Amino acid sequence: MFKTIEKRTSIRSYEKKSLSDNDKLKVKEILNVVEKKQGPFNNQVRFFFVENNNRDSGKIATYGFVKNPPAFIGGVVNNTKEGMIDFGFLFEEVILRLTEVNLGTVWLGGTFNRSDFDVEVGDDEIIAAVSPVGYSTSKSIREKVIRGFAQADRRKPFDELFFKDEKLSPIDESHKYSKYLKAIQMGPSASNKQPWRIVLINDTFHIYLNRTKGYGDKLKMDIQAIDIGIALSHLYLTLKEDNFDPVFINDKPIDLKDSEYIISGQMKK
Ligand SMILES: Cc1cc2nc3c(=O)[nH]c(=O)nc-3n(C[C@H](O)[C@H](O)[C@H](O)COP(=O)(O)O)c2cc1C
Known part of the structure; x- marks a missing residue:
């Protein structure tokens, strides 16, 4: 996967x-x-x-x-x-x-x-x-023009998306779970807004939604919630592939600025 x-x-x-x-x-x-x-x-x-x-x-x-x-x-x-x-x-x-x-x-x-x-x-x-x-x-x-417009190949760097422990320390790409964070980082999102934020504490990935102000207000549905589901899918499928047995639980550890807590993915191996 x-x-x-x-x-x-x-x-x-x-x-x-x-x-x-x-x-x-x-x-x-x-x-x-x-x-x-x-x-x-x-x-x-x-x-x-x-x-x-x-x-x-x-x-x-x-x-x-x-x-x-x-x-x-x-x-x-x-x-x-x-x-x-x-x-x-x-x-x-x-x-x-x-x-x-x-x-x-x-x-x-x-x-x-x-x-x-x-x-x-x-x-x-x-x-x-x-x-x-x-x-x-x-x-x-045609494809290149539209992709350029949507900034499709651009992804936010690790230090804007992913944090470690309650101190919210940066996670570098050599961390043992960085592969699964990378899988999230590569995910598609509406207008490439990448609203997912993760706080990694021990073996649990806590997932938050950092909403883009005003985005999607005119739609009849919560479009950035879809992006969160995509991130959870990438996390779950890559962990499964590596023989972890992730479960989703409600376990909010801390408040994250400007972000809404969604769910936590806990690892078991
Ligand atoms: C929920 C959602 C809605 C999207 N809606 C559109 C859309 O209406 N038109 C479009 O051209 N691309 C749409 N996209 C595609 C994104 O623009 C694209 O995934 C993002 O720019 C990243 O590029 P990539 O998928 O090539 O990695 C949507 C993506 C998501 C996740």
């Missing part, structure tokens, strides 16, 4: 061709597997897969500057902060599994109408995000 996390990047330009039958099956299988799981706050997500046959003129063809998307995936979840976190956690596992089989994706958040995708959405539910799925056209100029 760590390798896949390194490999993933947002793909906004696709080859103008449909998914092969074999790849369609792979996508559906991945959605089926992850749909059975729960996030750290026990929500589940109902996923959907739609082909974009009306590629050039269809409404969904225009979301997020995406060029030639042959299909979309997305999910429906309870519209609460915890629902959004769990959505981020589960949908990122889908994205990474698709990356593993060389299918391109990009998280698209915002407000989507149920009619665009023809899915059932209950009164307390929302389509939290969607992603195209297809074959990447490598390094088109």
Whole structure:
């Protein structure tokens, strides 16, 4: 998974061709597997897969500057902060599994109408995000321009994101758990805001949300909570891969300036 996390990047330009039958099956299988799981706050997500046959003129063809998307995936979840976190956690596992089989994706958040995708959405539910799925056209100029605009390759340094012990000392990249922090640092986030903060105390990662003021206020959902779910997914999947057995618990150790405590990931080996 760590390798896949390194490999993933947002793909906004696709080859103008449909998914092969074999790849369609792979996508559906991945959605089926992850749909059975729960996030750290026990929500589940109902996923959907739609082909974009009306590629050039269809409404969904225009979301997020995406060029030639042959299909979309997305999910429906309870519209609460915890629902959004769990959505981020589960949908990122889908994205990474698709990356593993060389299918391109990009998280698209915002407000989507149920009619665009023809899915059932209950009164307390929302389509939290969607992603195209297809074959990447490598390094088109278009891609570079938009990536530059979103500052996509830039990530905040360790000393802005991660802290050690109650004194909030810096963590350097030689720390025994730095690999898992790096996995979080590489994660996608809405407008690349990287709102995750971690306080590492002994063997427990305490996760906080440092909200970007005013960001997402006009949306009907907590978009930065999705980013937290993505961070938790990267933490959990890379720890699992290295045979740790992380559990999520509510165990706030301290207040962190300008940040909201979310949950803690405790390690057992
Ligand atoms: C919740 C969420 C919503 C996003 N929404 C959009 C979007 O609407 N349009 C878009 O082009 N990219 C969107 N992105 C992609 C981010 O801009 C991208 O992940 C970030 O810039 C980092 O780049 P990378 O994914 O290539 O590492 C979104 C990402 C997340 C996590």
